[in-house]
Amino acid sequence: MKYNLELIKNKRKIVGFSTVLILLSLLGILYSTFNTSYKKPINLGMDFVGGNELRIERVCDEECSNFSPDSVLEKLKEISKNKNVLNNIKLQFQNNNKLISIRTPYLSIEESNNLINNLDNIVGPLNYESKDSRLIGPKLGKRLLTNCVTSLLVSLFAISLYITIRFDKKYALFALLALFHDLVIVFGIFSWLGIILSVEVNSLFAVSLLTIAGYSVNDTVVIFDRIRENLKSKKGGYNENIQLSVNESFRRTTFTSITTLFPLLSIILFGSYSLFWFSLSLSLGIIVGSYSSILLAPSLLLKE
Amino acid sequence: MKRRQGWLFFIIFLLTLSVYLLINYPLQLGLDLQGGSQLTLQIIKEEGKVTRDELEAVNSVIDKRVNNLGVSESNLQTLGGDQLILELPGEQNPLVASRVLGKTALLEFRTQKEGTSTELKTLQLQRVMIKELIEQYSSAEKSQYDDNFSNLIQDDLKEIEQELNYLSTSNDLYGKLIEIKKYVDKEIANLFIKTDLSGKDLINAGRRQEQTNSNWEVLLTFSNSGGEKFAEITKSIAGTNQLLAIILDGESISEASVGNQFANTGITGGSATISGNFSSENARELEVQLKGGSLPLPIEIVETNTIGALLGSKNILKSLYAAISGLIFVGIFMIFNYRILGFVSVLSLVLYGFFNLALYSLIPVTLTLPGISGLILSIGMAVDANILIFERIREELYDGNTLTRSIDSGFQRANSSIVDGHITTLLSCLVLFLLGTNFVKGFAATLGIGVLISLFTSLNCSKTILRFFITYQSLRQKNLYLPRNNFSN
Numbered sequence A: 001m002k003y004n005l006e007l008i009k010n011k012r013k014i015v016g017f018s019t020v021l022i023l024l025s026l027l028g029i030l031y032s033t034f035n036t037s038y039k040k041p042i043n044l045g046m047d048f049v050g051g052n053e054l055r056i057e058r059v060c061d062e063e064c065s066n067f068s069p070d071s072v073l074e075k076l077k078e079i080s081k082n083k084n085v086l087n088n089i090k091l092q093f094q095n096n097n098k099l100i101s102i103r104t105p106y107l108s109i110e111e112s113n114n115l116i117n118n119l120d121n122i123v124g125p126l127n128y129e130s131k132d133s134r135l136i137g138p139k140l141g142k143r144l145l146t147n148c149v150t151s152l153l154v155s156l157f158a159i160s161l162y163i164t165i166r167f168d169k170k171y172a173l174f175a176l177l178a179l180f181h182d183l184v185i186v187f188g189i190f191s192w193l194g195i196i197l198s199v200e201v202n203s204l205f206a207v208s209l210l211t212i213a214g215y216s217v218n219d220t221v222v223i224f225d226r227i228r229e230n231l232k233s234k235k236g237g238y239n240e241n242i243q244l245s246v247n248e249s250f251r252r253t254t255f256t257s258i259t260t261l262f263p264l265l266s267i268i269l270f271g272s273y274s275l276f277w278f279s280l281s282l283s284l285g286i287i288v289g290s291y292s293s294i295l296l297a298p299s300l301l302l303k304e
Numbered sequence B: 001m002k003r004r005q006g007w008l009f010f011i012i013f014l015l016t017l018s019v020y021l022l023i024n025y026p027l028q029l030g031l032d033l034q035g036g037s038q039l040t041l042q043i044i045k046e047e048g049k050v051t052r053d054e055l056e057a058v059n060s061v062i063d064k065r066v067n068n069l070g071v072s073e074s075n076l077q078t079l080g081g082d083q084l085i086l087e088l089p090g091e092q093n094p095l096v097a098s099r100v101l102g103k104t105a106l107l108e109f110r111t112q113k114e115g116t117s118t119e120l121k122t123l124q125l126q127r128v129m130i131k132e133l134i135e136q137y138s139s140a141e142k143s144q145y146d147d148n149f150s151n152l153i154q155d156d157l158k159e160i161e162q163e164l165n166y167l168s169t170s171n172d173l174y175g176k177l178i179e180i181k182k183y184v185d186k187e188i189a190n191l192f193i194k195t196d197l198s199g200k201d202l203i204n205a206g207r208r209q210e211q212t213n214s215n216w217e218v219l220l221t222f223s224n225s226g227g228e229k230f231a232e233i234t235k236s237i238a239g240t241n242q243l244l245a246i247i248l249d250g251e252s253i254s255e256a257s258v259g260n261q262f263a264n265t266g267i268t269g270g271s272a273t274i275s276g277n278f279s280s281e282n283a284r285e286l287e288v289q290l291k292g293g294s295l296p297l298p299i300e301i302v303e304t305n306t307i308g309a310l311l312g313s314k315n316i317l318k319s320l321y322a323a324i325s326g327l328i329f330v331g332i333f334m335i336f337n338y339r340i341l342g343f344v345s346v347l348s349l350v351l352y353g354f355f356n357l358a359l360y361s362l363i364p365v366t367l368t369l370p371g372i373s374g375l376i377l378s379i380g381m382a383v384d385a386n387i388l389i390f391e392r393i394r395e396e397l398y399d400g401n402t403l404t405r406s407i408d409s410g411f412q413r414a415n416s417s418i419v420d421g422h423i424t425t426l427l428s429c430l431v432l433f434l435l436g437t438n439f440v441k442g443f444a445a446t447l448g449i450g451v452l453i454s455l456f457t458s459l460n461c462s463k464t465i466l467r468f469f470i471t472y473q474s475l476r477q478k479n480l481y482l483p484r485n486n487f488s489n
Helices: A011-035 A069-079 A109-123 A138-166 A169-197 A203-233 A238-270 A273-301 B002-024 B052-069 B094-102 B117-139 B147-164 B173-190 B224-237 B280-292 B309-338 B340-362 B369-398 B403-435 B438-469
Strands: A051-058 A090-094 A099-104 A126-136 B036-043 B075-079 B083-089 B107-112 B192-198 B202-209 B216-222 B243-248 B251-257 B271-278 B299-307
Touching: A011 A169, A011 A273, A051 A109, A069 A090, A069 A109, A099 A109, A109 A126, A109 B094, A109 B299, A126 A138, A126 B309, A138 A169, A138 A203, A138 B036, A138 B299, A138 B403, A169 A203, A169 A273, A203 A238, A203 A273, A203 B369, A203 B403, A203 B438, A238 A273, A238 B309, A238 B369, A273 B369, B002 B340, B002 B438, B036 B052, B036 B094, B052 B075, B052 B083, B052 B094, B052 B280, B083 B094, B094 B280, B094 B299, B107 B224, B117 B147, B117 B173, B147 B173, B173 B192, B173 B243, B173 B251, B192 B224, B192 B243, B202 B280, B216 B224, B216 B280, B224 B243, B251 B271, B271 B280, B299 B309, B309 B340, B309 B369, B340 B369, B340 B438, B369 B403, B369 B438, B403 B438
Parallel strands: none
Antiparallel strands: A051 A099, A051 A126, A090 A099, A126 B299, B036 B083, B036 B299, B075 B083, B107 B192, B107 B243, B202 B216, B216 B271, B243 B251
């Protein structure tokens, strides 16, 4: 099975396509920074801004009775002693009214317990064994954010250093270009998801970016290795050898991506909801990463 | 050939060892898998960094308090240089822990400044009124609780505020009441002068129910020197109209006079009681705090995660489904594309799974949800090395080499790119592990361990299994190693 990707012919198309993707991502990032309620490049979740997230299931015989979120909030306001807690509260019913999910600004444990008790009085009985509650103080949120950004910068620096030592300048530059291309696009997609679907990013998103960085460079390294090997050992022109190398490593790169995507797909389908967006961003990163390793990075190496 | 057989036995030995480890040392599950609460405590220091000694000191105080609280199987560890993580497994309510742990619990004994009797009496009266309002507010039935009722309390509150010349800043009524009470307690404390007796002079604390009513009191037992100091202090104010105040975190919790009969020796015996209308829980909380001593630096609870036990077991089940279906997808894909080679990679993946889990129980690594996703993700990466090798083997076979030769040079030639390729992933893991939060560390640890083990399983184990396979004549046909439809070229 020989592959024949016409890299030389399609260089312009590939570079153009990537440019469009990057521009779209930047557009999302800019739009998100200036034109949304949160005024950030990406919709930061409660890991980074602090807050309280609660999910709890109701105990129902067969079907759970229907409540409108507004009426529940109304009643909560009636019976809560501490009304302050109810500012900016978001309440949703999911899973056929079985699951209640609530977001509020930061609460103390005591306030959160009171909220749950009141909720129990209105829509109860609640199944406390199914509770999932997270309270994050705003201070910790800020710290987590700095932490994640530093982690990203440090590891990008480490990877860049590794690449520069391992490859010639030109190779290193293009491998890094491909890496940033992947990260910007995944970031941009999540900016757009934040704008359109109010998807928030948490610390796991930063983890996924870091993993994508490692993975994307790994892919590019394998292809560049092959190019170096072929340029040394095979006759034929420079551009032709690059194209040949890409076609030779095509199977390997796509297969690896597929075998990594399978487990991620399993997590998306069967795993816990808290890993859904994480697995999705990893999957996107792997898809974009394989594209940039196979098509973009080698195309940039081609001579006019 | 002989050497390979040695490897085969070694691998079988490792597998047996892993199974043995897994049976005898079960995996440690994180709270998101077994249910429970996790509190992150942040040490607050205005200037400079928290030193190692300070961290240790805070850690030991918190540890004592947790032990005295009697929560079972709790786990306390430090994180970074200035945070502590407390884990409470099971359905234990984090509320009590948070109330007991969050307070500095600095206990002081102070004597009253001279000529402050009238001021003190006014403040004490105001405190009684505030307490009554709080009482009314908390005991009100829900039906009673309407605007009228809160207006009444609001009016009383305003009156007290005017007398105190202090405006509360809380947004809601209950918060205001609590705030004013604190303010009054602080004002009272300010009418007293520090002595050299403090919580450090205690050797024990206890509680008991008062005989006359249902309230509780807290018993303090002083050390020898503490007892002497206490006698000295009580002697100095006995029979005067100066009171002795017990101050906790800058707020007075009890003021008492010392009778004339103690004027000669002071109160001896080395013990004292604090009776300040404690409920059973309040008395217990104070007892635990005093037993553990005061915190050298204040702390704040910055994060609380609670996961119900049912949700935890659901999470385990879901992760198991995800892991197994991931393995099956990958297995089918590999066998479909690489036939015998694919089967070999599935076998080494199974080995990989066992070795990983065994290592988790050996190190030990606490398994959390992000940790499991790291493990599942590393399945894909483990196969990556196999794919690189198999592609090389295929190329060699296409070039007309013999099976044994192709396999040998396939492994040899893929070696360097595999090791190289994994370095970047390991770099990311290392950074994540060093800089990440607890949550993130789990992911970095399992992914990193996975990548390392995969180097062994995909390079060594698959080679050994493959060598073992081709000792059988029937498995030595080339076409078993190439995709069916492409054998012709």
